[in-house]
Amino acid sequence: xxxxxxxxxxxxxxxxxxxxxxxxxxxxxxxxxxxxxxxxxxxxxxxxxxxxxxxxxxxxxxxxxxxxxxxxxxxxxxxxxxxxxxxxxxxxxxxxxxxxxxxxxxxxxxxxxxxxxxxxxxxxxxxxxxxxxxxxxxxxxxxxxxxxxxxxxxxxxxxxxxxxxxxxxxxxxxxxxxxxxxxxxxxxxxxxxxxxxxxxxxxxxxxxxxxxxxxxxxxxxxxxxxxxxxxxxxx
Numbered sequence: 001x002x003x004x005x006x007x008x009x010x011x012x013x014x015x016x017x018x019x020x021x022x023x024x025x026x027x028x029x030x031x032x033x034x035x036x037x038x039x040x041x042x043x044x045x046x047x048x049x050x051x052x053x054x055x056x057x058x059x060x061x062x063x064x065x066x067x068x069x070x071x072x073x074x075x076x077x078x079x080x081x082x083x084x085x086x087x088x089x090x091x092x093x094x095x096x097x098x099x100x101x102x103x104x105x106x107x108x109x110x111x112x113x114x115x116x117x118x119x120x121x122x123x124x125x126x127x128x129x130x131x132x133x134x135x136x137x138x139x140x141x142x143x144x145x146x147x148x149x150x151x152x153x154x155x156x157x158x159x160x161x162x163x164x165x166x167x168x169x170x171x172x173x174x175x176x177x178x179x180x181x182x183x184x185x186x187x188x189x190x191x192x193x194x195x196x197x198x199x200x201x202x203x204x205x206x207x208x209x210x211x212x213x214x215x216x217x218x219x220x221x222x223x224x225x226x227x228x229x230x231x232x233x234x235x
Contacts, residue, residue, distance in 0.1 A: 005214045007034035011080045012217070013073070015063050015121050016090030018042040020188035021139070024206035025087050028214050030056050037076045037083075039063065040090070063090055063117040066124075073124040083128040085217040088138035088161075090117040095151030107153045114157035115164070122168055122178075129176045135217040136178040138165055140228055144182065162228045169226030177225040179216045183209055184232040204233030 012029045016022040017038030029036050036056040038044070044058060059075060061068040076083060092113045094106050118138050129136065143151070144158035161180055168178035185191055187203035209231050215221055216229065 005032040005218045005220075007032040007084075007214075007218075010034045010084040011037060011076065011082060012085040012087060013037045013039065013076055013083050013121070013125060014087045014089060015039055015117055016088075017058070018044045019089065019091075020190070021183075021186055021206045021209060022089040024210040025089055025213055026056055028207065028210035029085075029087075032214060034085075035080055037080065039072055063121055064112045066120050069120040069124050073121075073128070077128055082132055083125050084132050084134045086121060086125045086129060086134070086136045087213055087217070088118040088121055088136065090114075090121075091139055091158075093151070093154055095154055097150060099152055102153060110153045110157045111160070114154070115160040118161050119164060122164070126168070126172070126176065130172065134176055135221075136165070136168060136176065137213045137216045138178075138180045140165070140180040140182045142182045142184045142230065142232060165228065166226045173225070177216075177221065179221070179224060179226065180228045181209060181212055181216070181231050182228050187233075202233060204231055208233070 007029055012034045014022055014026050014036060017026050018040040022040065026036050026038050034055065037059060038056055039059045039061050041062045043060060059072045061072045063069050090113060094110060122136055138161050140161040141158040143155050144162055148155055165178050165180040183204050185203045187200055187205050192200060212229060212231050216224065
């Protein structure tokens with residue numbers, strides 16, 4: 001079944017917008033009529049049409065830096081009058097070592113990019129989302145549900161995203177809805193390069209994840225908050 005969403009007159013802030021999933025989320029909200037405020041520490045590729053939509057504005061910022069987060073949120077509100085939805089997409093993966101062989105820099109990187117960005121974006125967007133009874137949707141991971149070999153800090157950081165999502169939902173009951181999605185392996189060029197021998201047909205397409213995120217920010221999900229929604233594709 002095909003679903004369509006109408007975010008006309010809504011302002012959506014998307015972090016991690018220059019990545020494969022972030023740009024797909026920007027395109028989905030743009031197609032649904034939203035004003036999309038895309039932000040990333042990396043400038044978008046000029047060839048990526050998904051960040052070149054009619055209603056997509058780009059704000060360069062490092063969302064691990066609270067002063068930059070505060071500045072971008074203020075700028076978005078000044079430019080567009082408020083924020084109706086926040087999509088926390090910024091994230092990264094790094095692994096390969098057992099805990100005793102993991103460098104603390106890897107741990108810091110994963111918690112900064114995966115969890116701290118989600119915390120800071122939510123912290124500074126919440127007052128504006130509360131004014132409009134808006135929504136937050138963040139990216140956790142299927143692997144956050146259990147321990148595993150070689151990527152413990154990644155799994156822990158994504159588990160943190162789920163717990164913060166539940167906390168935000170509890171603290172804002174009836175005012176701001178907060179949900180997360182849990183992808184399996186996302187079908188991106190970077191993942192295909194890292195895992196060339198995998199069955200890519202079983203991976204989940206970024207556009208499909210973007211559709212679920214649009215649903216969670218839409219009126220159709222008014223009764224849903226504090227959820228972690230599986231988006232596993234065929235995995």
